[in-house]
Amino acid sequence: MRLLHTMLRVGNLDRAITFYTEVLGMRLLRQREYPDGRFTLAFVGYGDESDTAVIELTHNWDTGKYELGNGYGHIAIETDDIYATCEAVRAKGGRVTREPGPMKHGTTVIAFVEDPDGYKIEFIQQRTQ
Incomplete structure (x- = not known):
């Protein structure tokens, strides 16, 4: 077994992708919209998903902002x-x-x-x- 990804719900997908790619230097590995579920998934990371853990950015189209929970660390x-x-x-x-x-x-x-x-x-x- 191995760690695949960490998922974060984001309010603005473009803003999040820009931060992770341009500020932290990750690559956008893949992105897919799910119109029936009204959400988009984007995966960013420093290497290919086959070799390294990545971050899954989940954007639910009808949610513009999330409150950070107290269980999340970093x-x-x-x-x-x-x-x-x-x-x-x-x-x-x-x-x-x-x-x-x-x-x-x-x-x-x-x-x-x-x-x-x-x-x-x-x-x-x-x-x-």
Whole structure:
């Protein structure tokens, strides 16, 4: 077994795709509309779905906004230069909500950003071997 994807419900699909592709550098892997169900699915990621876990963005046509539940945590993305990554996100209009630095009670360097719907994305500095 393996992890396939994480699903996020988004209020504005175009805005979400733009954030994940242009701000975070993922690729739009596939997108399909389901007119009978009045929803669209878009899958974004850093690699092919056959090789890596991806994010499923679900847009229900009749819902423009969602309240974030208290059970959702975050998506984590490893980066080789967390400081440059945060600066690139900021330069592209993204919101850094926790600047890079060691995690509380540990040494792993982390940072957080939010997508346009308020979902948290954690950046984790790649450890040197």
